[in-house]
Amino acid sequence: MTALPQNLPISDVERDKAVERLQEAFTEGHLSHEEMDDRLHGVLTAKTRAELEPLLASLPEQDPAAVPTVAAVSGRLVRRGPWKVPRAFRVVSAFGRVRLDLSKAVIEHPVIEIDLGLGTGGARIVVPHDAVVDIEGLQGGWKDVRYAPPRRSRVGGPTIRITGTTGFGRLRIRHARS
Structure with a gap:
């Protein structure tokens, strides 16, 4: 599978998934309230994948069964x-x-x-x-x-x-x- 170019605009679905991932990380205790606020602002203002990825990179991998x-x-x-x-x-x-x-x-x-x-x-x-x-x-x-x-x-x-x-x-x- 070919990776999508980093300079493409992100979709509303990608943005919503990123917001959900940050909220789950906060609920699980991986982010402080201030850190979540900062990252949410970044996700909501990001225009490309290159801007979005660093905001999610340090979060633990998601385990849907956990x-x-x-x-x-x-x-x-x-x-x-x-x-x-x-x-x-x-x-x-x-x-x-x-x-x-x-x-x-x-x-x-x-x-x-x-x-x-x-x-x-x-x-x-x-x-x-x-x-x-x-x-x-x-x-x-x-x-x-x-x-x-x-x-x-x-x-x-x-x-x-x-x-x-x-x-x-x-x-x-x-x-x-x-």
Whole structure:
């Protein structure tokens, strides 16, 4: 297969794929928020493949079978703001704290699967105000899961299905204010 010339203009499809790849790299923790913003600006203003390639070159190869993982061994890991939420991902915390804020995230799937694996660390998840939270597949550990469903059910939001184990860690789930 012959490589396409670097000086050809990029298509909207190529630009969209590059934006998606940057968002996935950010979700997986390969890019900081500032680095993602800088690279997104570069992708959106790039006119040729030669301008686009350096913005994606340092990213790890994509494995379509891999499930993205948000992990904190120790310390604190935070995902908030307009990040793209994959359909399924794993959250692991040995001793650290994980904070996932889905309230302003880009959610493109009607059901989001979060596989949780807490050791002694903890996790706090903020879901959209109209989300339905399903924790039936979650196995509790030493500490309780803190979640209070909204008094009035809301329609139209995604279903956030949380499975896995909480171990010695604590999980707190709350709905964002509307």
